[in-house]
Amino acid sequence: MAKTHDSLHVVMLPRLAFGRMLPYIELAKLMAGKGHRISFLSAPRNIDRLPKPPPDLASLISFVKLPLPAVEHLPEGAEATSDLPYDKIQYLKKAFDMLQEPIAQFLESSDPDWIMYDFASYWAGSIASRLGIRSVFFTILIGAGSGFLGPSWALKEGDYRKTPEDFTKPPEWVPFPTKVAFRYFEIKKIFDAVTGNASGVTDLYRAGVAQESCDIIALRSSYEVEPEWLSLLKDIHAKPIFPVGQLPPGDPETRGETDSWPSIKEWLDGQKKGTVVYVAFGSESKPSQIELTEIALGLELSGLPFFWLVMLPNGFEERVRGRGVVWDSWVPQLKILAHDSVGGFLTHGGWNSAVEALSFERALILFTFVADQGLNARLLEERQIGQSVAESLRPVMVEEKGRVYREKAKEMRPIFGDKDIQERYVNNLLNYLKERRPVKHLKSKGITI
Incomplete structure (x- = not known):
């Protein structure tokens, strides 16, 4: 696990939800285990509640606390979706959007090689690009979920699927037979993802911009489970797609x-x-x-x-x-x-x-x-x-x-649960991140281009 000249510094910025943060933590541990440095950004109480990395990785995973600004209707101390009823989560998104400037300042001062972000921080890709930092849209959706949501235009334009019924059938870009779609009661519960919320930005628009503005897309998936969906994602996105494996739990x-x-x-x-x-x-x-x-x-x-x-x-x-x-x-x-x-x-x-x-x-x-x-x-x-x-x-x-x-x-x-399969997916991603790190970092480390 010794650090070498090709070690990476990766910033991770997951959504303020434990179902999102925990897979990021698992991937962070796998990357740190190979000598790469991780800066994990979240609100203070979330970081205090997250499981701590094992002692041998603690020096390589830094937790950065970003206090949330006060927002009307957002209860004090609410920093994750689990702290709130569903109808209040929209105010958490609004507060998260107000962290753009502190996050930009952190990226500028820490000068990482890559940032990995979720759909909620749809603005992170453009901030990274402005600062000369490469970006990964790391979605926790599996291949079927990502494929069902589809290309950026279908998410951003908002006129391809307008009603709950539109989400109860596979979309036109899926060329193979599948039952993957929402049931009516499922999409009805979360239809504000389509119509909008207090943050002023729909979840679909966030996802569309997030996958459009990144350099590569990573997702929690594997070819052993859903090969046809991963092939579809390669077809509908004009950028590299990297499954990171299933990120199974430890012992x-x-x-x-x-x-x-x-x-x-x-x-x-x-x-x-x-x-x-x-x-x-x-x-x-x-x-x-x-x-x-x-x-x-x-x-x-x-x-x-x-x-x-x-x-x-x-x-x-x-x-x-x-x-x-x-x-x-x-x-x-x-x-x-x-x-x-x-x-x-x-x-x-x-x-x-x-x-x-x-x-x-x-x-x-x-x-x-x-x-x-x-x-x-x-x-x-x-x-x-x-x-x-x-x-x-x-x-x-x-x-x-x-x-x-x-x-x-x-x-x-x-x-x-296979550790060798998991290792292969992470190595594949890391090899790409090392090969495509920003030129300025390669030069600063004395590496010939």
Whole structure:
């Protein structure tokens, strides 16, 4: 891990959402492990809440705290999407946009080789270009999600898809048969991404400008999972496309003990192998009371043992006492998923959760809420890797007709959890970043061009 003359300095600027920041952190650790220096930019409380890198990488990953300006309707202390109800997230975007000048000043003073940014900071590419810094639009969307959203013109112009119904079918630029599209209720929940919000800029426009103004596009994907979608992205974008792999989680045992783990482990140890349904919907998804009731009834009727991380409807805990565990505080998710008694994961379809589950051969039951979760779910369903809705619990977990989902989960483990595959994707990206770093940096380091 010794630093050499071709070590890079990369700035990372993810969206203010833990579902976005965590994959950036995983990639940062992989890059730092090869001797490259990372500056990770976010709001102060987010940085304090992020997992710390291992000691051998701590000197190469610098966390830079950028205080958010006060914005009307944005509660004090709210610095990530998980701190807010959905209708308040628009004010977080507005505050984030006001960081353009501090970020430009940091880039100018630190003089990195590259910046990696998400769709929310759609202005980062043009700032970098003005300063002679190369840029990567690193989207957390998988290939199917990025391909469904499409080329920059379709995102920026706003007249290709105007109604929720327009998003419930594959777009014209997808040349192969696919079921990847939103269901009506999924796009209806997030249609402000199309119509606009308090920041004055739609999410679609942000994504269009972000991918248009960068030098290259990177995404959390791999050819082993979605080759046709990655080929499509090469066709619709006139710039290099780099999948960075699935960014699987590390060894659960390296995450350390928590106060809650011993009692959780004791309960899991008492269950039969592969019978427990782990239920969690991430920090970004906030089920309504109706949705909570629907999920609770599905779990109750399934007759399966379960561990649910949630606040529950009145009376539910009493009715399932002895069969299910309800937990309302943080749990070590990786350790739970790695436990032999867990056979399936009832999840919102966020890709972080899907990767973690499939890394441990856990079957997926999908209950989508917001953002790109519906598109993820369609791809997983299409590949028969996951099945939607809570009513599918017994078939996916224990019945013969659901065997295909359990078998597919086993097939996916070598793909989602293989360290050699992951290494290959990161090396491919890093080789390009080193070859195409700005000329000024090559000259300053005494490298012949």
